[in-house]
Amino acid sequence: MIELSNISFAYSGGDYQLDIESLKIEAGETVAITGLSGVGKTTLLHLIAGILIPNSGTVVANGEPLSRISDSERRRFRLQHIGMIFQEFELIEYLSVRDNIQLPYRLSGNLTLGSSVRSRAQMLAHDSGIGDKLDRNVAQLSQGERQRVAICRAVLPNPKLILADEPTGNLDPANTERVLDLIFHNVVQSGASFVCITHERHYLDRFHRVLDFADFASSKS
Amino acid sequence: MIDIFQLAFKYLRFHWIKTGILIVAIALIVFLPFGLDLLVRHGSKSLLARAETTPLVVGQKASPLELVLSTLYFDTAPPPEIAFAEVARINETGLATAIPVYNRFRARGFPIVGTNLDYFSFRNLHLAEGRHPLLIGECVLGADAADALEISVGDYVISTPEELFDFAGTYPLKIEVVGILEGTGTPDDRIILTDIKTTWIIAGIAHGHEDVTQSTKDDTILRREGTRIVTNASIVTYNVINQSNRASYHFHGEMADFPLTSVIALPDDPRAKALLQGKYLGTGETMQMIAPSAVIESLLGTVFRLREYLLLGSLLAVFSTLSTASLVFFLSLRLRKREIETMHRIGLPRCRVVGLLATEITIVIATAVILATLLGFVFSRYVDYIILKLLT
Secondary structure, eight states: OEEEEEEEEEOTTSOOEEEEEEEEEOTTOEEEEEOOTTSSHHHHHHHHHTSSOOSEEEEEETTEETTTSOHHHHHHHHHHHEEEEETTOOOOTTSBHHHHHTHHHHHHSSSOOOHHHHHHHHHHHHHTTOGGGTTSBGGGSOHHHHHHHHHHHHHTTOOSEEEEESTTTTSOHHHHHHHHHHHHHHHHHHTOEEEEEOSOGGGGGGSSEEEEHHHHEEEEO | OHHHHHHHHHHHHHTHHHHHHHHHHHHHHHHHHHHHHHHHHHHHHHHHHHHHTOOEEEEESSOHHHHHIIIIIOOSSOOOOEETHHHHHHHHHTSEEEEEEEEEEEETTEEEEEEOTHHHHHTTOOEEEEOOOOSTTEEEEOHHHHHHHTOOTTOEEEOOOSSTTOTTSOOOOEEEEEEEEOOOSSGGGGOEEEEHHHHHHHTTSEEOBOOTTSOOOTTTEEEEETTEEEEOTTSOBOSBOOTTTGGGOEEOSOGGGSEESEEEEEESSHHHHHHHHHHTOSTTOOEEEEOHHHHHHHHHHHHHHHHHHHHHHHHHHHHHHHHHHHHHHHHHHHHTHHHHHHHHHHTOOHHHHHHHHHHHHHHHHHHHHHHHHHHHHHHHHHHHHHHHHHHO
């Protein structure tokens, strides 16, 4: 479950300010957030993930008060409980598909890359249709395949919260459907909450709830 | 830790050109001061060792360094010539043994050094095969010269004319190889040793030709004046000395006037050495007698001063290279800003991300140091050979 209350956030040295009185997302709920560009949707996602800390107010994710714990604790929480999917995929170009999927385990120090994790990574890749490309460099993949790698990376630790920032923004319609199927399949399987920022209205009916950013937040810049 | 190492290695492997350039640049810059120091130290030792085993050298009053380098290392252009009479002058003092050296000609780049058999015992030269050059037109080769020229006993070397179109000058002489010397690790390995008379033949002072007293070609004989026979240029002169024509070789002029480039004097004892040196200090003396060790020590003094500057220069090069390498790392960090940001966003610990970058730098530096060490190892094994090549 995610709960934001009385949030006020501003970037240091900037004029932008975001205010959220209250936002609550239940465990297992899938929520799409729409809104105009530049209003602060990505900032909201970063607040939920603990990447950014509000100037005032509280952010609680899965019972953890992210606005009150240290940076290293937030990182650990993010790594173990949050799967992040980005519009630009954000894969590490010098690593193979396998290494990219296993990256959180290979660099975290908190997660152990055992044989069960390796098998799960392989299974996720197989289910995503990239099982035969595990040892390929990600630069050799198509856009759709790259986003599938990013999804596998996000869901590998079985996170209870998946945050996606326009995950299909760079994909063609066929790949958009495939990627969404993949995300929702994993969300349903793991019972995770799913918060997705999107501009694409044609798949909004897949979500439990669709929120317009302007309905629960106000921002000025 | 292994994971960090593996990921760092994968980054470096992916950017192998950049990594390779960095490693080679750092390795060379680490190796440079060491290599330079080793070269100077070994070179000095090698130069001095040769000089210390050569007590005295006599030559025309000119550059002492040129005289020493020509006599000991056969390297420089020949010094001004002196007369063979200088050998007799030294021998007649009864203070030393004189060894003539005539180092003017080359065969395929290797010096042809005319001397006598005393040179072999003086330099402790032993034959690996064959025999000493006892007759005119014979030579022995140093081990490296034989290898480089791919010549063995029974083959020939041909002296190189000094000037291509010098019709009045020296003609190429075909000299038979009768022996190959054992390797000594000295400049003697890279020379062609022959009897002094053979070098005079190359110089055109002696020659061999068909017997004009027996000539039946009337047009060859211009006139007969008693025992003196004057011929025209059609007379056949030999360019190879062999059993059948060796006896026809003869010298024109007084042997005492024949040229040398220097004389090595081997005094009987330190007292004889001092007395002999005194004989060459008179006013009006046109010769100089020098102790090569003094000349080389003076040269090394300059070399060591130069080495200080070179080392200072190489330290600046180290600083410059490391600065450039640092710049490359920092620019690379800017290029990897998104990658680092991604790691941060997915929750990877800051220390791990820094550790990954530090490991990459460590791998590059460690590999460069290993490469520099290997270079140093190989260089130290071949430094004597390299110095020999540089000296000859």
